Structures are given as structure tokens and as C-alpha cells.
Amino acid sequence: MPDSRVHVFIQGDVQDVHFRDNAHETARAHDLTGWVRNLEDGRVEAVFEGSEEDVETMVEWCRTGPIKADVEDVEVEVGNPQGDLEDFEKH
Numbered sequence: 001m002p003d004s005r006v007h008v009f010i011q012g013d014v015q016d017v018h019f020r021d022n023a024h025e026t027a028r029a030h031d032l033t034g035w036v037r038n039l040e041d042g043r044v045e046a047v048f049e050g051s052e053e054d055v056e057t058m059v060e061w062c063r064t065g066p067i068k069a070d071v072e073d074v075e076v077e078v079g080n081p082q083g084d085l086e087d088f089e090k091h
Contacts (some may be wrong), residue, residue, distance in 0.1 A: 002033070002081040004055040010044040010062050012072035019044050022066040023058075024090040030054040033085035049085055 010019070015038050023036045023046060032054055036046040048058045062074050 001083045002049045002051070004052040005047065005049040005079045005081045006055055006059060007077040007079055008046050008048070008059060008062055009039075009075040010046070010065065010071055010073075011042075011075075013068075013070035014044045014065060015042055017066060017068035019065050019069050020090050023062070024088060026061055027058055027088040030057060032058060033088055035085070035089040035091055037091035047085070049081055049083075 020036045020038065023044070027034060027036070027046075027048060030050065032048050032050040034047040034049050036044060039045050046062070048055050059074065059076055063071055065071050
């Protein structure tokens, strides 16, 4: 069972800059489960679940994102780990 789960919303210039691709690669490198997707309002939304250390590393990564991103804000909602995610998916 994972230790930690967060639901994040990333705001700024975060679409069309390979944010989801890079988040997918980074999350998988940290053995996290969850998903990432673009929202119609221009934000990126993601859920990360795994060890507390790896989830925190991923949240910190979201604060800067890939090189072409310009992150203005990251809203983090901490939740209870559910263990219902099998992999990390990009939507």
C-alpha cells in the first residue's frame, strides 16, 4: 500500500510545452502510480501516489516542470492513499 497521495493542479504556461510527457516519465522513474491530463481552462491536473518521499519529489518537480513551462501556481490537495492505481497514465 502506498504511503502518500496528492491531487495537484498546475497553473501557468503548462500546456503545449510537453508537461504531461515529462510528468509521465518523471513519475514512472519514481515508481509512482496515478495520472496526468490537460484541463480545458489551461491547467494541468494530476494524481500521484507512492512513497511519501517520491510523491513530494514529484510535487516539487511540478513547481518548475519541463524547461519550456512557466509554472505560476501549484495547488496541492493531500489525500489518503487508496492503492487503486496500477500504473502512471497520461490522458
